[in-house]
Amino acid sequence: MAEVKDFISYAKKLNNDGDFDDSSEKQASYKEKIRNHKLKVFFRTVAIALFAVFVVAVIYISWRDKEYSEAVITVEATITNGMDSRVISLGDCAVQYSKDGMSCLNSTGQQVWNQTYEMQNPIAHTCKTMMAVGDYNGHHIYVSDTSGSLGTIDTNLPIRDFCVSAQGVVAAVLDGTDVTWIYLYDSTGNTLASFKTTMKDSGYPISISLSPNAELLCVSYLYPEDGALKTSVAFFNFGSVGQNSIDNYASGYDYSDIVVPYVQFMNPGAAFAVSDDRIMFYSGDQKPISQAENLLGEEEVRSVYFSDSYVGLVFANSTEEGDYRLEVFDASGEKILTTFFDIGYSEILFREKDIIIYNEDECIIKDINGRNKYVGKFTTPVRAMIPTNVRSKYMLVTATNIETMNLK
Numbered sequence: 001m002a003e004v005k006d007f008i009s010y011a012k013k014l015n016n017d018g019d020f021d022d023s024s025e026k027q028a029s030y031k032e033k034i035r036n037h038k039l040k041v042f043f044r045t046v047a048i049a050l051f052a053v054f055v056v057a058v059i060y061i062s063w064r065d066k067e068y069s070e071a072v073i074t075v076e077a078t079i080t081n082g083m084d085s086r087v088i089s090l091g092d093c094a095v096q097y098s099k100d101g102m103s104c105l106n107s108t109g110q111q112v113w114n115q116t117y118e119m120q121n122p123i124a125h126t127c128k129t130m131m132a133v134g135d136y137n138g139h140h141i142y143v144s145d146t147s148g149s150l151g152t153i154d155t156n157l158p159i160r161d162f163c164v165s166a167q168g169v170v171a172a173v174l175d176g177t178d179v180t181w182i183y184l185y186d187s188t189g190n191t192l193a194s195f196k197t198t199m200k201d202s203g204y205p206i207s208i209s210l211s212p213n214a215e216l217l218c219v220s221y222l223y224p225e226d227g228a229l230k231t232s233v234a235f236f237n238f239g240s241v242g243q244n245s246i247d248n249y250a251s252g253y254d255y256s257d258i259v260v261p262y263v264q265f266m267n268p269g270a271a272f273a274v275s276d277d278r279i280m281f282y283s284g285d286q287k288p289i290s291q292a293e294n295l296l297g298e299e300e301v302r303s304v305y306f307s308d309s310y311v312g313l314v315f316a317n318s319t320e321e322g323d324y325r326l327e328v329f330d331a332s333g334e335k336i337l338t339t340f341f342d343i344g345y346s347e348i349l350f351r352e353k354d355i356i357i358y359n360e361d362e363c364i365i366k367d368i369n370g371r372n373k374y375v376g377k378f379t380t381p382v383r384a385m386i387p388t389n390v391r392s393k394y395m396l397v398t399a400t401n402i403e404t405m406n407l408k
Helices: 002-017 023-064
Strands: 071-078 086-090 093-097 101-105 111-116 122-127 130-135 140-145 148-154 159-164 170-175 180-185 191-197 204-210 216-225 228-237 249-256 262-267 270-274 278-283 289-295 301-306 310-319 322-330 335-341 347-351 354-358 362-367 372-377 382-387 393-398 401-407
Touching: 086 122, 086 382, 093 122, 093 382, 093 393, 101 140, 111 140, 111 148, 122 159, 130 159, 140 159, 140 170, 159 204, 170 204, 180 204, 180 216, 216 262, 216 270, 228 278, 262 301, 270 301, 301 347, 310 335, 310 347, 322 354, 335 362, 347 382, 354 382
Parallel strands: 204 262
Antiparallel strands: 071 401, 086 093, 093 101, 101 111, 122 130, 130 140, 140 148, 159 170, 170 180, 180 191, 204 216, 216 228, 228 249, 262 270, 270 278, 278 289, 301 310, 310 322, 322 335, 347 354, 354 362, 362 372, 382 393, 393 401
């Protein structure tokens, strides 16, 4: 027994010294296997994720860059409209308006609502799904959205210009006896703010625009200075920031020897103005600052189109590249595209990263890189072409029908 005890004691000593125990080596080998397994799982996961991203990117690029060769047109409903009526898009609906009233039609041709009135020269302005129709030199402005009428504004003074925000707030330039007034109304006709302008003090307001959220108003004033014309582009803040300023004035910029007949908000934090020789961009949702200017030379701007993200200027073109030239700027004022086309256009729309150019007989759809995605003719004259929530599907309004055009 003594010998056995001595042998066990000797074995334990050797075990402590590591001579006869390889457990530490086994433990190290086990940890190495675990680490290698984790690395394999990690790299396998990364490979699968990269492959999935690649597949999604290929599908997206294929969808984004897809070209269409034909259009299938389906008649949805028969409609009637007068020869003097005009058609504009309002959200995913079409609104017909004339001297006698207006009506809203959905994509299936059903009448969503109608409004009667009497006007000599109806003018319509829209913002998102909001619409305002007023009569130049008249006293009434009718405010509606895609659901129906929201109210009528009685200005009491002759209307010279007006605009509407996505909230239904309307800004109107009104002709007083000795002064010109700018009023802000809610959609039901309540006065929210007003201030007067005179040619001597601030100039005559020749263009106005409300931001979509109705917090900012941009006004282009024209006035004489030392025998020449001068334009001032002013911004007014009707939010909390502008409450302590005189007439809610936020910021402004003067331009000598040029006329700025067009100002417009693209979104709550970006606006632009077009003069006879340049386009100016402004940024900021409280006190807008001048961000960029692009000189246009001596060419005349034929038309101006815009969206939340882009501004397009159309010029006549006399080269073999096309009869018209479209220059596109982003909201920061950077020119991102110059493209050419030949058709006599009646409307140009920006829809996400697509550019839709059409007249009553034909249309061209380009991407933001200027590549033609679809070129085709309509079977019957089209009064309005309205994008839907499906990229390849459009609502067409003709003199007699509501149609759907599916691109293939």
